[in-house]
Amino acid sequence: MALALQARETGSTPGDRQEEPMASANPDPGTTRTDYALCMLCEAACGIEVQHDGVRVERVRGNAQDGFSRGHICPKGVALADVQNDPDRLRRPLRRVGERWEEVSWEDALDETARRLHEIQQRHGRDAVGVYTGNPTVHSYAATLFQGFFYDTLATRNRFSATSVDALPRTLVSAQLYGNQAVLPVPDLDRTEFLLVLGANPVVSNGSVMTAPDVVNRLRAIRERGGRLVVVDPRHTETAELADTHLFIRPGSDALLLAALLNVVFREGLAEPGRLEAHLEGWDGIPGLLAEFTPERVAPHTGIPAETLVQLARDFAASPRAACYGRIGTCTQEFGALASWLVDVLNVATGNLDRPGGAMFTTPAADLPTLAKLLGQPGHFGRWRSRVSGLPEFNDELPVATFAEEIETPGEGQIRALVTHAGNPVLSLPNGRRLEKAVEGLEFMVAVDIYRNETTRHADLILPPTFGLERDHYPVIEHGVAVRNVARYGRALLAPPADARHDWEVFLDLTERLGRARGGLEAVKGRLRAGLGRALGPRGVLRLMLRLGPQAVTLDRLERDPHGVDLGPLEPRLPGILGRGKRIRIAPELLLDDLPRLARRLGSVAAPPGGNGLTLIGRRTLRSNNSWMHNSERLVAGRPRCVLLMHPEDARRRGLADGARVVIKSRVGEIEAPLELSEEVMEGVVSLPHGWGHGRPGSGLEVAAKHAGVSANDVTDESFYDALSGVSCLSGVPVTVTAAGA
Numbered sequence: 174m175a176l177a178l179q180a181r182e183t184g185s186t187p188g189d190r191q192e193e194p195m196a197s198a199n200p201d202p203g204t205t206r207t208d209y210a211l212c213m214l215c216e217a218a219c220g221i222e223v224q225h226d227g228v229r230v231e232r233v234r235g236n237a238q239d240g241f242s243r244g245h246i247c248p249k250g251v252a253l254a255d256v257q258n259d260p261d262r263l264r265r266p267l268r269r270v271g272e273r274w275e276e277v278s279w280e281d282a283l284d285e286t287a288r289r290l291h292e293i294q295q296r297h298g299r300d301a302v303g304v305y306t307g308n309p310t311v312h313s314y315a316a317t318l319f320q321g322f323f324y325d326t327l328a329t330r331n332r333f334s335a336t337s338v339d340a341l342p343r344t345l346v347s348a349q350l351y352g353n354q355a356v357l358p359v360p361d362l363d364r365t366e367f368l369l370v371l372g373a374n375p376v377v378s379n380g381s382v383m384t385a386p387d388v389v390n391r392l393r394a395i396r397e398r399g400g401r402l403v404v405v406d407p408r409h410t411e412t413a414e415l416a417d418t419h420l421f422i423r424p425g426s427d428a429l430l431l432a433a434l435l436n437v438v439f440r441e442g443l444a445e446p447g448r449l450e451a452h453l454e455g456w457d458g459i460p461g462l463l464a465e466f467t468p469e470r471v472a473p474h475t476g477i478p479a480e481t482l483v484q485l486a487r488d489f490a491a492s493p494r495a496a497c498y499g500r501i502g503t504c505t506q507e508f509g510a511l512a513s514w515l516v517d518v519l520n521v522a523t524g525n526l527d528r529p530g531g532a533m534f535t536t537p538a539a540d541l542p543t544l545a546k547l548l549g550q551p552g553h554f555g556r557w558r559s560r561v562s563g564l565p566e567f568n569d570e571l572p573v574a575t576f577a578e579e580i581e582t583p584g585e586g587q588i589r590a591l592v593t594h595a596g597n598p599v600l601s602l603p604n605g606r607r608l609e610k611a612v613e614g615l616e617f618m619v620a621v622d623i624y625r626n627e628t629t630r631h632a633d634l635i636l637p638p639t640f641g642l643e644r645d646h647y648p649v650i651e652h653g654v655a656v657r658n659v660a661r662y663g664r665a666l667l668a669p670p671a672d673a674r675h676d677w678e679v680f681l682d683l684t685e686r687l688g689r690a691r692g693g694l695e696a697v698k699g700r701l702r703a704g705l706g707r708a709l710g711p712r713g714v715l716r717l718m719l720r721l722g723p724q725a726v727t728l729d730r731l732e733r734d735p736h737g738v739d740l741g742p743l744e745p746r747l748p749g750i751l752g753r754g755k756r757i758r759i760a761p762e763l764l765l766d767d768l769p770r771l772a773r774r775l776g777s778v779a780a781p782p783g784g785n786g787l788t789l790i791g792r793r794t795l796r797s798n799n800s801w802m803h804n805s806e807r808l809v810a811g812r813p814r815c816v817l818l819m820h821p822e823d824a825r826r827r828g829l830a831d832g833a834r835v836v837i838k839s840r841v842g843e844i845e846a847p848l849e850l851s852e853e854v855m856e857g858v859v860s861l862p863h864g865w866g867h868g869r870p871g872s873g874l875e876v877a878a879k880h881a882g883v884s885a886n887d888v889t890d891e892s893f894y895d896a897l898s899g900v901s902c903l904s905g906v907p908v909t910v911t912a913a914g915a
């Protein structure tokens with residue numbers, strides 16, 4: 174009981190506080206008990222069973238009583254205990270003093286942060302402060318809801334996030350077609366009879382923009398009920414291993430492949446949008462626009478024979494319940510926005526959008542499109558452009574491709590101070606070395622983060638919020654793209670460190686202090702904003718969202734059932750969730766204007782495999798969570814995972830042997846990694862996982878440093894991006910590979 178009631182001097186007086194551990198979390202201090210929660214490490218949001226003593230986690234297992242995740246857990250979920258208990262995890266604010274770090278009180282750290290940010294903005298303007306938000310932000314509903322308080326107060330145009338690393342094309346297309354970036358189609362995995370997967374590896378990612386825990390069994394079930402799984406990828410991925418058919422495709426050619434499939438669908442009269450036809454705007458022009466993308470012309474660019482493309486189109490169109498699903502590989506390429514658009518056009522053309530077994534829209538208890546509107550982010554695009562390269566904003570954020578140059582380039586609007594939240598852009602963004610150098614030159618940097626990582630080691634102050642099971646979890650984003658309608662809520666189980674603050678409290682504290690530093694009316698505004706936030710608290714907002722949402726679910730009910738509430742299979746939602754006019758703008762000008770660029774690609778000569786050039790693609794591994802879980806001994810144990818995969822034929826041509834150390838060189842840099850020969854990758858393609866490159870001086874991740882690997886983003890190129898969206902091409906980077914020391 175003592176732990177549950179532990180007082181924490183936060184300086185905040187939130188109303189409906191989210192963080193209190195369960196009243197019964199530790200009725201008998203020192204003893205172990207078992208409770209249920211939700212894993213907050215990735216989109217799958219698996220139900221977990223946690224053995225703990227109220228402070229430390231002893232063991233994490235899958236919760237077999239959770240009807241959605243059905244007992245599934247991955248190695249990362251088990252290793253949640255390692256991050257939770259990690260001695261390297263920061264628990265008190267740190268201030269840099271030369272090369273040393275010293276602990277400071279929250280009050281001092283927050284005051285100093287607000288003062289420095291204010292001074293810099295006063296001297297150089299609001300845009301002089303940049304903001305970067307990392308992927309884990311999505312998995313904290315409180316941060317998702319409350320970060321805007323602070324960022325709106327900063328009022329800078331220099332905002333960046335992980336969205337433009339790999340997801341922006343998808344959300345941009347949703348904004349263009351459906352009028353809201355949060356109206357996101359997900360494959361109706363449990364009922365589909367034909368799943369076409371492009372550039373995604375759900376077996377390892379456990380679903381991305383698709384919450385699908387226990388995905389392996391869900392995919393297996395497609396074949397068990399007589400359906401088909403087709404995977405198109407430059408690598409024979411873990412998902413391809415489960416498929417009926419795997420087609421190797423040249424990196425960056427997915428948009429061409431999709432255009433060719435549609436070409437066949439139209440020319441053979443297979444298009445049947447069904448009931449949606451009445452809601453389509455601009456539909457009639459699409460067949461003509463895709464007429465030149467014949468399978469015969471597309472084939473040499475994709476590496477897939479024309480007859481295979483024709484058959485794939487026919488089979489997909491003939492299936493009564495088919496869904497095309499594209500993810501990171503389709504987003505992070507030269508035609509990322511077009512590829513994401515064509516995925517939806519294919520689903521529409523074959524009558525599979527919004528029909529059971531097709532690509533559907535979740536009906537979550539807390540409605541995502543409404544949230545996007547409330548946060549003022551339904552999805553505007555190109556209202557203004559970046560200062561240096563002129564790349565377009567999306568939802569008030571700039572593509573990360575522009576991040577380094579906006580720090581480096583002098584002039585009005587230059588970034589001179591940086592705020593990061595739960596991010597490690599030095600390892601996560603293209604040309605990380607350039608960004609790192611740029612970050613070193615900042616006047617001030619503050620990181621809201623639980624680790625001193627390769628980026629936050631450059632900060633002046635690190636403010637570590639609570640983590641994981643120290644806070645409650647409602648997967649507000651994840652449930653919004655779930656393959657089944659569900660609502661699950663995980664109570665906080667652990668007592669946070671003494672005097673700790675939650676991420677949302679940090680944002681509100683900074684909002685108030687920044688206003689105070691500015692003085693006058695700004696001080697009043699800051700106090701009011703922070704006061705409103707504290708009065709509501711994340712749980713208060715959640716309670717409201719559930720009450721106003723499309724499902725009859727209350728927070729009280731969710732709290733009573735730690736295994737979640739099943740709200741049934743996905744239901745058709747169109748045209749109800751569309752914006753004004755209830756029309757799908759299937760042919761938005763923005764995307765049509767980009768089609769000629771894709772057509773020009775048809776006219777170029779496709780290089781045969783076996784030349785000097787190779788293209789690099791990324792890879793995700795089950796034991797990695799981007800860059801931030803390599804400090805778990807159990808996740809990095811065993812054989813090194815940061816290895817370059819190369820086809821044996823490519824290695825033979827270059828005289829390279831399995832296990833050799835090789836130099837991977839691109840326009841922006843070079844790195845050295847061990848080579849693994851594998852027919853998993855197609856000829857002409859090499860693959861390196863991302864998120865590695867630890868062990869840099871000053872970072873505080875002892876285990877990760879011993880398993881450092883190299884950062885793939887030291888060779889990815891920030892100037893190689895999708896001209897429409899500005900999203901960097903992390904897939905298909907031209908590289909050379911030679912023997913190390915040659």
Ligand code: SF4
Pocket residue numbers: 212213214215216217218219245246247248249250251379386
């Ligand atoms: S799949 Fe994701 S949510 Fe599930 S246990 Fe693994 S990391 Fe956690």
